[in-house]
Amino acid sequence: MSITETQSHFLENYDIHEFDIPLTSVDMTIFTIEDDLLKVLLVKRAQFPAKGEWALPGGFINLKSDGTLNDTVSRKLKEKTGVEISHLEQVATYGSAVRDPRGWSVTIAYMALILNENITLISDESSEEVVWLPIGDIQDNYQLAFDHNVILADSYQRLKNKVQYTSLPINLLPQTFTLSELQKTFELILGYNIEKKSFRRRLLAAEIIVETGEMRVGSNRPAKLYCAKASSKEHFFQRSIEGPRN
Amino acid sequence: MSITETQSHFLENYDIHEFDIPLTSVDMTIFTIEDDLLKVLLVKRAQFPAKGEWALPGGFINLKSDGTLNDTVSRKLKEKTGVEISHLEQVATYGSAVRDPRGWSVTIAYMALILNENITLISDESSEEVVWLPIGDIQDNYQLAFDHNVILADSYQRLKNKVQYTSLPINLLPQTFTLSELQKTFELILGYNIEKKSFRRRLLAAEIIVETGEMRVGSNRPAKLYCAKASSKEHFFQRSIEGPRN
DNA sequence: TGACTTAGTGTCTTTGTGTCACTATTATAA
DNA sequence: TTATAATAGTGACACAAAGACACTAAGTCA
Numbered sequence: 001m002s003i004t005e006t007q008s009h010f011l012e013n014y015d016i017h018e019f020d021i022p023l024t025s026v027d028m029t030i031f032t033i034e035d036d037l038l039k040v041l042l043v044k045r046a047q048f049p050a051k052g053e054w055a056l057p058g059g060f061i062n063l064k065s066d067g068t069l070n071d072t073v074s075r076k077l078k079e080k081t082g083v084e085i086s087h088l089e090q091v092a093t094y095g096s097a098v099r100d101p102r103g104w105s106v107t108i109a110y111m112a113l114i115l116n117e118n119i120t121l122i123s124d125e126s127s128e129e130v131v132w133l134p135i136g137d138i139q140d141n142y143q144l145a146f147d148h149n150v151i152l153a154d155s156y157q158r159l160k161n162k163v164q165y166t167s168l169p170i171n172l173l174p175q176t177f178t179l180s181e182l183q184k185t186f187e188l189i190l191g192y193n194i195e196k197k198s199f200r201r202r203l204l205a206a207e208i209i210v211e212t213g214e215m216r217v218g219s220n221r222p223a224k225l226y227c228a229k230a231s232s233k234e235h236f237f238q239r240s241i242e243g244p245r246n
Numbered sequence: 247m248s249i250t251e252t253q254s255h256f257l258e259n260y261d262i263h264e265f266d267i268p269l270t271s272v273d274m275t276i277f278t279i280e281d282d283l284l285k286v287l288l289v290k291r292a293q294f295p296a297k298g299e300w301a302l303p304g305g306f307i308n309l310k311s312d313g314t315l316n317d318t319v320s321r322k323l324k325e326k327t328g329v330e331i332s333h334l335e336q337v338a339t340y341g342s343a344v345r346d347p348r349g350w351s352v353t354i355a356y357m358a359l360i361l362n363e364n365i366t367l368i369s370d371e372s373s374e375e376v377v378w379l380p381i382g383d384i385q386d387n388y389q390l391a392f393d394h395n396v397i398l399a400d401s402y403q404r405l406k407n408k409v410q411y412t413s414l415p416i417n418l419l420p421q422t423f424t425l426s427e428l429q430k431t432f433e434l435i436l437g438y439n440i441e442k443k444s445f446r447r448r449l450l451a452a453e454i455i456v457e458t459g460e461m462r463v464g465s466n467r468p469a470k471l472y473c474a475k476a477s478s479k480e481h482f483f484q485r486s487i488e489g490p491r492n
Numbered sequence: 493t494g495a496c497t498t499a500g501t502g503t504c505t506t507t508g509t510g511t512c513a514c515t516a517t518t519a520t521a522a
Numbered sequence: 523t524t525a526t527a528a529t530a531g532t533g534a535c536a537c538a539a540a541g542a543c544a545c546t547a548a549g550t551c552a
Contacts, residue, residue: 021268064266097309104307196500200500238538240485426530441510464518468517485539
């Protein structure tokens with residue numbers, strides 16, 4: 001037999017269930033800004049295990065319909081929020097014998113940023129409630145299912161790190177925005193204030209946003225509106241942005 | 247029934263094989279420095295699928311003996327090289343319906359740095375050959391099994407990125423080393439030369455290495471020997487190190 | 493009209509890196 | 523013994539980008 005024939009033979013007789021393999025799922029930390037707070041989407045689980053507990057949304061890969069892991073995650077997000085993702089990235093994969101009572105399990109954790117506009121959260125048979133909760137509130141007062149507190153903390157840390165040297169927060173704002181609004185978004189995530197002049201210099205020098213010509217009018221002096229260049233929703237700066245030195 | 251009793255009942259009747267779950271494995275890109283070259287460990291697969299092809303080392307989780315994913319990876323590394331890892335980090339997780347001919351599969355990719363000293367590579371029933379190959383050579387001339395060329399490229403990119411703003415290369419050197427040796431290691435990985443003065447200023451200012459008091463004698467002027475502080479094998483610098491401006 | 497608020501700028505300081513010529517200390521070979 | 527090459531290590535200025543902060547600009551609201 002040739003190598004190819006032998007391999008075909010091998011595959012015909014291959015039974016995936018013959019070996020012990022871990023349960024494998026995806027989970028996601030979906031961030032948005034609402035009422036000047038950084039919030040995360042949580043679901044109350046309607047099924048065992050961890051029935052009735054708060055958890056990050058997630059689920060199993062559909063081996064029939066999902067071609068890739070990204071398909072699985074996009075599908076899950078759409079099931080809960082009905083919207084497209086603005087920014088999605090893998091954070092880390094967690095696997096151990098004890099993190100799920102059903103046995104050895106692996107979960108691939110993602111972080112997503114979405115714009116909070118016209119979103120209606122959707123419950124289904126797997127989740128009896130779906131809500132946005134402020135990140136600080138969750139970390140202080142919520143005991144999440146499985147190891148989701150750890151996953152949440154890691155995702156938040158990743159977000160904070162990236163906000164120090166990328167333009168990620170643009171993904172949390174609408175099409176057009178003022179520099180003050182953008183700075184406010186950075187500050188909400190980082191948890192400290194940024195010097196106005198440094199911030200503006202940095203963003204304008206990067207040439208990743210463009211004046212629309214319109215102004216935001218409302219309270220006090222009108223502000224220039226900007227929109228992001230298509231390719232610049234994840235611009236990497238050369239240096240990190242710092243907080244106040246004293 | 248209470249919630250707890252109901253959950254026990256659920257678990258007793260839970261059969262992991264009832265659902266379709268993907269095949270889940272780990273793969274690792276193990277880097278070392280040998281003969282002034284950055285090299286990666288490859289194995290020639292002795293088993294189907296991809297029998298006879300070169301691949302990154304990896305394998306399945308042992309649900310009995312491995313408590314965590316890290317256990318799996320450490321075990322695999324020890325099987326091939328017999329040594330402990332100096333630095334290990336998760337790079338990314340790859341999953342799709344087509345990356346493995348056996349069906350839907352997920353692999354969690356790790357990157358490891360090890361010191362190339364007194365290592366004897368070990369073949370076993372799963373790999374008929376185990377070798378160190380220069381990274382450039384692999385990328386130019388080797389068609390690896392599965393999607394391992396992509397995994398290798400991503401791992402190498404991660405390494406290069408981190409070398410620009412961390413002290414990772416310390417993990418590729420012995421206990422004591424000179425600043426020139428350390429600089430050479432940075433340059434090998436980055437692929438460009440660093441200005442000597444900038445490099446030394448940066449490392450000394452970070453206070454992550456200490457003079458041992460000994461000198462490396464040999465050719466020409468003796469050089470001070472340094473050793474890394476325990477906690478500083480992954481120091482993060484505030485700014486990236488750059489190549490020459492022109 | 494004047495106080496208040498938010499938008500946006502001018503400019504000096506600070507920090508860390510790039511550049512590059514210079515000194516220092518050894519091996520090696522004439 | 524001395525010159526030369528090679529590697530180790532430093533001094534000093536230039537430059538880039540961020541921090542600090544006072545200032546001007548243009549609106550709202552009483």
